[in-house]
Amino acid sequence: MRFGLIGAGRIGRIHGGNVAQRSGTTLALVADADAKAASNLAAATGATVADIATIMAAKDIEAVLICAPTDLHADLIEAAAGAGKAVFCEKPVDLSSERIRACLAKVEKAKIPLMIGFNRRFDPNFAALKQRMNEGAVGNIEIVTIISRDPNPPPASYVARSGGLFRDMMIHDLDLARFLLGEEPIAVTAVGSSLVDPEIGKAGDVDTAAVLLETKSGRICQISNSRRATYGYDQRIEVHGSKGMIRAGNVHETTVEIAGSTGFLADPVQNFFLERYANAYRLELDAFIAAVEAGKAPSPSGEDGLRAQILADAATHSCQTHQRIAIEA
Ligand SMILES: NC(=O)c1ccc[n+]([C@@H]2O[C@H](COP(=O)([O-])OP(=O)(O)OC[C@H]3O[C@@H](n4cnc5c(N)ncnc54)[C@H](O)[C@@H]3O)[C@@H](O)[C@H]2O)c1
Numbered sequence: 001m002r003f004g005l006i007g008a009g010r011i012g013r014i015h016g017g018n019v020a021q022r023s024g025t026t027l028a029l030v031a032d033a034d035a036k037a038a039s040n041l042a043a044a045t046g047a048t049v050a051d052i053a054t055i056m057a058a059k060d061i062e063a064v065l066i067c068a069p070t071d072l073h074a075d076l077i078e079a080a081a082g083a084g085k086a087v088f089c090e091k092p093v094d095l096s097s098e099r100i101r102a103c104l105a106k107v108e109k110a111k112i113p114l115m116i117g118f119n120r121r122f123d124p125n126f127a128a129l130k131q132r133m134n135e136g137a138v139g140n141i142e143i144v145t146i147i148s149r150d151p152n153p154p155p156a157s158y159v160a161r162s163g164g165l166f167r168d169m170m171i172h173d174l175d176l177a178r179f180l181l182g183e184e185p186i187a188v189t190a191v192g193s194s195l196v197d198p199e200i201g202k203a204g205d206v207d208t209a210a211v212l213l214e215t216k217s218g219r220i221c222q223i224s225n226s227r228r229a230t231y232g233y234d235q236r237i238e239v240h241g242s243k244g245m246i247r248a249g250n251v252h253e254t255t256v257e258i259a260g261s262t263g264f265l266a267d268p269v270q271n272f273f274l275e276r277y278a279n280a281y282r283l284e285l286d287a288f289i290a291a292v293e294a295g296k297a298p299s300p301s302g303e304d305g306l307r308a309q310i311l312a313d314a315a316t317h318s319c320q321t322h323q324r325i326a327i328e329a
Contacts, residue, residue, distance in 0.1 A: 004055030007068030020045035081110035115298035138241030149229035156199035183215035232269035
């Protein structure tokens with residue numbers, strides 16, 4: 001399968017490298033508004049630099065990887081759908097649910113495969129946890145707890161155009177919540193503060209947040225987010241059910257521990273998403289390729305992108321108004 005990639009930045013370099021390293025796939029064309037970013041990735045992967053129109057028009061390009069900034073995703077998905085390409089698009093589809101709906105209508109009409117990059121579903125630890133939940137390890141699910149804390153806050157300039165913590169950061173956890181709960185949330189209650197960086201508060205965003213999700217049968221999910229964790233990228237899940245509890249902890253830089261009279265000392269947890277989710281990025285790409293080759297709809301789908309966005313919008317609204325927000329079915 002021959003790929004074209006748009007956006008050769010942080011995440012584009014990961015996906016582009018993974019396509020190039022796999023057997024059976026080729027990263028053929030790379031486009032980026034920054035010529036140096038495009039030529040660096042092309043040189044590293046054996047691809048050719050091209051513009052977006054050339055990628056869309058290329059008859060021998062079967063799939064497009066969209067790794068450009070968020071505000072370009074919906075337009076690029078529509079262009080690729082019009083050209084009949086399979087699309088893997090980074091999260092989020094867009095910051096507006098209305099725009100996502102319009103985009104998904106065009107995808108539906110064009111009948112192209114579309115997968116959204118909710119990589120955490122593919123993390124081997126989280127995937128194993130989900131597998132055991134599916135096998136009944138904890139019985140009926142009652143409370144899901146998701147902890148997600150970044151090592152450092154992003155610059156306030158990034159925050160200003162990010163859509164806010166709930167749409168930019170918690171969107172991953174909201175997708176994971178739907179994945180784990182096995183039922184759609186019917187209500188969202190959110191609180192948030194600016195405790196880490198006053199500049200984030202001045203930019204109108206929060207850097208510390210907690211969300212409660214409720215499902216129709218009464219299952220509860222609690223999500224804890226922070227833009228700071230002094231010990232690395234804190235990524236944990238715990239699921240409590242009628243038969244017991246299942247959890248997946250952090251991944252440390254090494255498994256080395258030093259013990260002394262004051263206790264045990266372990267290495268920090270892996271620093272951030274590029275390290276922590278390296279396997280997940282490879283495995284989500286494998287899943288996309290397998291689905292396209294088998295003629296099946298990839299998962300997570302565009303609809304999953306929309307559902308997570310609706311929850312992120314509701315969380316933003318709840319945080320701003322101090323109200324519990326009901327979610328339409
Ligand atoms: N799933 C994940 O874990 C994850 C992680 C990081 C980023 N993301 C998502 O990926 C997207 C990109 O984020 P990033 O951190 O790689 O950003 P980035 O800024 O590092 O890279 C974006 C690239 O797109 C290029 N670009 C900008 N405008 C363009 C245009 N008009 N045409 C072509 N290229 C253009 C930029 O020059 C840059 O090289 C965002 O939507 C972000 O939300 C997802």
